[in-house]
């Protein structure tokens with residue numbers, strides 16, 4: 567078995583899935599002549615990345631070379647990290663892998679040692695709690711099948727996926743010529759046209775958030791601003807003028823998505839007398 571990259575190319579990194587020393591997991595090989603398994607580090611980075619993408623936060627890593635198994639027959643003695651689990655929390659897969667390797671340096675071929683130095687035998691076993699079948703490990707090895715890449719109709723979930731994907735080095739995706747559709751029951755709120763009209767009218771075409779003029783005019787000659795409910799209707803906010811502001815599209819998006827959304831909202835409450843919390 568081999569690990570594959572995100573384009574489906576086979577990496578020079580051998581692995582196997584199964585039970586060894588009564589622990590189930592993925593065994594990644596990096597022993598033998600120097601030319602063998604030369605993509606070991608790349609493969610390990612992919613594995614770490616895909617585990618994270620599948621929502622795995624903790625793994626257990628054991629040394630699994632034949633020498634280490636001979637001198638440390640109990641697999642517990644071959645757990646490379648001092649804590650119960652090795653955490654996959656970190657900046658990026660590469661840094662996490664380096665941290666993992668730094669634990670391995672605390673082993674000689676025959677046992678644990680005090681001063682770290684290079685560890686040549688990198689055959690390791692990765693165990694994920696509760697993952698005791700190939701069904702779990704196959705996509706980790708082959709990639710591309712992670713839930714992360716699955717289209718979704720849920721906008722919140724979509725944005726969560728996007729915020730993780732955006733940190734990766736992406737190549738141009740194919741997309742879907744005919745995206746799947748999903749039927750969904752949705753609740754809509756009937757809104758008072760008088761409230762919306764009054765809010766727009768009193769704004770005189772000036773955004774109540776940033777103080778800039780409306781970005782353009784509508785066909786009917788009125789300046790384009792959006793009416794935002796400070797406490798969302800979906801959070802039981804009222805459809806009244808004491809909960810509405812007229813704002814430009816930029817400010818509207820910022821109030822919904824910016825990391826400063828809370829600050830912006832507090833500023834609205836401070837500056838606009840009619841608003842009530």
Ligand SMILES: [Zn+2]
Nearest residue numbers: 773776814817
């Ligand atoms: Zn604005």
Ligand SMILES: [Zn+2]
Nearest residue numbers: 793794795818
């Ligand atoms: Zn809004």
